[in-house]
Amino acid sequence: ILNVEQSPQSLHVQEGDSTNFTCSFPSSNFYALHWYRWETAKSPEALFVMTLNGDEKKKGRISATLNTKEGYSYLYIKGSQPEDSATYLCAFTSSGSNTGKLIFGQGTTLQVKP
Amino acid sequence: GAGVSQSPSNKVTEKGKDVELRCDPISGHTALYWYRQRLGQGLEFLIYFQGNSAPDKSGLPSDRFSAERTGESVSTLTIQRTQQEDSAVYLCASSPPAGQGLYGYTFGSGTRLTVV
Numbered sequence: 001i002l003n004v005e006q007s008p009q010s011l012h013v014q015e016g017d018s019t020n021f022t023c024s025f026p027s028s029n030f031y032a033l034h035w036y037r038w039e040t041a042k043s044p045e046a047l048f049v050m051t052l053n054g055d056e057k058k059k060g061r062i063s064a065t066l067n068t069k070e071g072y073s074y075l076y077i078k079g080s081q082p083e084d085s086a087t088y089l090c091a092f093t094s095s096g097s098n099t100g101k102l103i104f105g106q107g108t109t110l111q112v113k114p
Numbered sequence: 115g116a117g118v119s120q121s122p123s124n125k126v127t128e129k130g131k132d133v134e135l136r137c138d139p140i141s142g143h144t145a146l147y148w149y150r151q152r153l154g155q156g157l158e159f160l161i162y163f164q165g166n167s168a169p170d171k172s173g174l175p176s177d178r179f180s181a182e183r184t185g186e187s188v189s190t191l192t193i194q195r196t197q198q199e200d201s202a203v204y205l206c207a208s209s210p211p212a213g214q215g216l217y218g219y220t221f222g223s224g225t226r227l228t229v230v
Contacts, residue, residue, distance in 0.1 A: 034218045036218075041223075042223065043117075043205075043220075043221040043222060043223045043224070044205070044219075044221045045221075046219070049217070049218050089156075091157075100145050100164060100209060101147075101159065102147075102159075102218070102219065103159065104149070104156055104157035104159075105156060106155065106156030107156055107157075
């Protein structure tokens with residue numbers, strides 16, 4: 001059974017704080033790791049796809065790192081803003097015949113207070 | 115279309131009734147997925163269609179759930195004899211034909227199903 005775990009489950013921060021959360025996934029048969037942002041009443045939106053150990057991706061104030069050998073990824077938000085409030089999902093795909101199927105974690109829900 | 119379209123956006127149904135949810139993927143996306151999120155839980159995989167291959171139905175929770183897809187176009191998810199535990203947001207997603215694991219998904223905005 002492939003398990004993707006995210007922590008913390010929820011997070012409340014003040015505007016301007018920097019924050020980070022964790023995604024852990026199986027380290028064997030790794031193919032890709034995805035991060036999505038899901039705002040209330042909207043569709044999940046893709047943030048990053050990472051494939052290589054040591055990969056680091058950045059989009060504005062948001063960045064992510066990947067360690068495939070130990071099976072974890074961190075998502076960082078620098079200087080959080082209220083508009084960053086959302087649920088952040090990570091998803092794992094394994095190598096083999098089913099590389100298209102994403103297994104999602106339960107998400108980290110971030111609330112940024114002005 | 116420009117994005118993944120789902121209908122209806124909201125559905126309230128009585129326990130025991132059948133419901134049908136529709137997903138219209140992005141044109142040219144051969145892969146189509148259904149997921150659901152029940153309250154307080156993560157995104158749960160239901161079913162995956164890839165072109166003309168047999169669908170991966172491993173996530174369907176019971177035989178009350180079924181899904182169809184005609185070619186590479188519209189998909190319908192049918193829930194028969196709905197139960198209260200079927201209440202969830204049902205999300206559809208599609209992805210391009212090659213390397214879906216790399217490109218990720220484009221999601222629809224979901225159908226919120228409430229069984230009363």
